[in-house]
Amino acid sequence: MAAPPEPGEPEERKLLGFLDVENTPCARHSILYGSLGSVVAGFGHFLFTSRIRRSCDVGVGGFILVTLGCWFHCRYNYAKQRIQERIAREEIKKKILYEGTHLDPERKHNGSSSN
Amino acid sequence: MAHAAQVGLQDATSPIMEELITFHDHALMIIFLICFLVLYALFLTLTTKLTNTNISDAQEMETVWTILPAIILVLIALPSLRILYMTDEINNPSLTIKSIGHQWYWTYEYTDYGGLIFNSYMLPPLFLEPGDLRLLDVDNRVVLPIEAPIRMMITSQDVLHSWAVPTLGLKTDAIPGRLNQTTFTATRPGVYYGQCSEICGANHSFMPIVLELIPLKIFEMGPVFTL
Numbered sequence: 405m406a407a408p409p410e411p412g413e414p415e416e417r418k419l420l421g422f423l424d425v426e427n428t429p430c431a432r433h434s435i436l437y438g439s440l441g442s443v444v445a446g447f448g449h450f451l452f453t454s455r456i457r458r459s460c461d462v463g464v465g466g467f468i469l470v471t472l473g474c475w476f477h478c479r480y481n482y483a484k485q486r487i488q489e490r491i492a493r494e495e496i497k498k499k500i501l502y503e504g505t506h507l508d509p510e511r512k513h514n515g516s517s518s519n
Numbered sequence: 520m521a522h523a524a525q526v527g528l529q530d531a532t533s534p535i536m537e538e539l540i541t542f543h544d545h546a547l548m549i550i551f552l553i554c555f556l557v558l559y560a561l562f563l564t565l566t567t568k569l570t571n572t573n574i575s576d577a578q579e580m581e582t583v584w585t586i587l588p589a590i591i592l593v594l595i596a597l598p599s600l601r602i603l604y605m606t607d608e609i610n611n612p613s614l615t616i617k618s619i620g621h622q623w624y625w626t627y628e629y630t631d632y633g634g635l636i637f638n639s640y641m642l643p644p645l646f647l648e649p650g651d652l653r654l655l656d657v658d659n660r661v662v663l664p665i666e667a668p669i670r671m672m673i674t675s676q677d678v679l680h681s682w683a684v685p686t687l688g689l690k691t692d693a694i695p696g697r698l699n700q701t702t703f704t705a706t707r708p709g710v711y712y713g714q715c716s717e718i719c720g721a722n723h724s725f726m727p728i729v730l731e732l733i734p735l736k737i738f739e740m741g742p743v744f745t746l
Contacts, residue, residue, distance in 0.1 A: 424527055428544050464559050468552050475548050483541075 438471030
């Protein structure tokens, strides 16, 4: 995430020059959906009401709400995925360490299911 | 280590730092959206035709702009407190190292399995080999195993110092007359750098910390004890 770009690799692009949306999980996805939601909400409101300023307000509000919603949803799933990855990594490590011994997780599991 | 003009956090080398990076992303997104809202409100004040200065009794708006920030603060505080308590968990460390701050170097003591004590001075520029990092490399690195919980006991001989390694998410003050404790578990091998983080005199910027994290099997063979 913080490694400098290697020579030959494309240069990192940051949103507004400092927001690293490429390397932050869920950021690019949330901002894109937020922008889309903002355009849809603002333009839709304008089509129905023809009020420019209020439509801009709706657009900004839509951007904030959609970005926040996508962000929390994506981060929640990302956190669940990380926990599952950690459990899988630990189980693989245990399997490698204890395979063939009395501590083998598979032996314990087969023993309990046959009982 | 940090690269030139780096603004963001370094890659994580411990589970706590991974959590800190996740929390940082979470808080930054909330901050970004609040700033966006405030900038838009400022823009509106520049372009408004509303000139009524006698507005009063906006009860609904006042309720909203009281409750909403409270909710946002709770959304930030809960993950923050979770990580705070996670850093205080004692996870049965397998190795204890003492780190003593001096003006202007660090002393490390490996007393668990012998009496190894050594000083760690910054390499002066004249003594740098090609490839060495100026103001960061030291003569004696702290060699530690990965994937083993390690306890660092930190204190100082003279003035306040602070033992910091950003990639591990560690920063602990070295206070004379006090023994502070921090624990960590490194997840990947490598050489990691930190710098003294409490002003301690003329050479405060010239007393770096370098950790050399190696696999446990190699650490057990005793490279650190051949100094």
